[in-house]
Amino acid sequence: xxxxxxxxxxxxxxxxxxxxxxxxxxxxxxxxxxxxxxxxxxxxxxxxxxxxxxxxxxxxxxxxxxxxxxxxxxxxxxxxxxxxxxxxxxxxxxxxxxxxxxxxxxxxxxxxxxxxxxxxxxxxxxxxxxxxxxxxxxxxxxxxxxxxxxxxxxxxxxxxxxxxxxxxxxxxxxxxxxxxxxxxxxxxxxxxxxxxxxxxxxxxxxxxxxxxxxxxxxxxxxxxxxxxxxxxxxxxxxxxxxxxxxxxxxxxxxxxxxxxxxxxxxxxxxxxxxxxxxxxxxxxxxxxxxxxxxxxxxxxxxxxxxxxxxxxxxxxxx
Ligand SMILES: C[S@@+](CC[C@H](N)C(=O)[O-])C[C@H]1O[C@@H](n2cnc3c(N)ncnc32)[C@H](O)[C@@H]1O
Numbered sequence: 171x172x173x174x175x176x177x178x179x180x181x182x183x184x185x186x187x188x189x190x191x192x193x194x195x196x197x198x199x200x201x202x203x204x205x206x207x208x209x210x211x212x213x214x215x216x217x218x219x220x221x222x223x224x225x226x227x228x229x230x231x232x233x234x235x236x237x238x239x240x241x242x243x244x245x246x247x248x249x250x251x252x253x254x255x256x257x258x259x260x261x262x263x264x265x266x267x268x269x270x271x272x273x274x275x276x277x278x279x280x281x282x283x284x285x286x287x288x289x290x291x292x293x294x295x296x297x298x299x300x301x302x303x304x305x306x307x308x309x310x311x312x313x314x315x316x317x318x319x320x321x322x323x324x325x326x327x328x329x330x331x332x333x334x335x336x337x338x339x340x341x342x343x344x345x346x347x348x349x350x351x352x353x354x355x356x357x358x359x360x361x362x363x364x365x366x367x368x369x370x371x372x373x374x375x376x377x378x379x380x381x382x383x384x385x386x387x388x389x390x391x392x393x394x395x396x397x398x399x400x401x402x403x404x405x406x407x408x409x410x411x412x413x414x415x416x417x418x419x420x421x422x423x424x425x426x427x428x429x430x431x432x433x434x435x436x437x438x439x440x441x442x443x444x445x446x447x448x449x450x451x452x453x454x455x456x457x458x459x460x461x462x463x464x465x466x467x468x469x470x471x472x473x474x475x476x477x478x479x480x481x482x483x484x485x486x487x488x
Contacts, residue, residue: 171201174212181219182212185292188237196241202464203295214302218292221327221361228360229285236285240293243286251429261433266401269432274347284353288325296478299460300423303480304394305331308421315339316389319413321374322396324350326357332392333363341365344372374406379413386415394423397443398433407450414485420452426477439471440479452483
């Protein structure tokens with residue numbers, strides 16, 4: 171494969187090398203994923219790869235484990251769900267309780283799943299472009315001193331990127347899972363975050379979040395790869411509206427047509443998710459659609475293939 175230059179992109183080259191050593195058949199896919207990246211996206215890929223390399227030093231088996239878990243994600247986790255989706259036109263699960271019993275409560279499986287997803291943030295071009303939009307477009311668009319909340323930070327990469335944006339005033343993080351919170355905290359420590367993050371164990375559906383005391387607390391609320399895991403996506407967007415100050419912004423990243431064992435809410439077309447955000451009361455001020463590796467946006471929409479959908483909503487002044 172025509173790899174990104176090793177001297178310019180040393181960390182990215184190491185990740186690719188490790189994956190191909192373990193899984194040579196993946197070369198064609200990676201060729202497609204990297205040949206379409208311009209210099210800005212390659213630099214962004216290198217920045218993320220450097221973060222993943224640092225995290226790999228704290229994982230048993232290091233980069234080899236991450237590469238193996240990435241392969242496990244593609245072949246054992248996503249592929250069976252993809253086949254189900256193609257046959258039935260829907261995701262396999264619709265109830266949170268079933269995802270809890272079969273996925274979230276299996277610690278070994280969850281660790282491999284999360285490790286694989288971490289690698290996908292560089293290897294899958296739609297994931298990489300989504301993070302680029304967040305880092306290079308959304309964060310810089312926020313006013314100096316903005317209070318930012320991320321709900322469901324998981325692996326913690328977005329949270330770390332927020333702490334690196336010096337104009338952001340404060341960074342908070344809520345997650346329903348103690349394991350995810352611990353993972354995010356660990357990532358911030360490992361990556362050397364120089365700012366404090368206020369962590370809280372919270373379910374987005376906690377009735378207490380809708381208390382007056384929590385109304386209008388934040389200038390920015392981030393919900394990345396969470397909406398598709400929820401049984402009541404509309405209620406979640408209502409909570410975001412409640413938490414935003416007037417003119418506050420949300421950055422929502424939700425995939426369309428993205429089967430996974432814990433995905434419950436199926437978005438068929440990017441416009442469907444945008445309409446949901448509008449219906450709840452946000453003005454949609456920016457959108458971006460990034461198709462999966464190797465296909466155009468038109469083809470992805472026609473054939474119901476995965477598209478990463480980014481929606482930036484702004485709460486009206488009154
Ligand atoms: C797939 S991870 C997303 C990680 C990261 N934000 C990203 O973009 O890759 C989903 C996260 O949402 C959290 N989560 C799921 N349901 C939630 C809820 N009801 N309230 C708060 N967090 C939730 C999970 O614990 C997990 O950390």
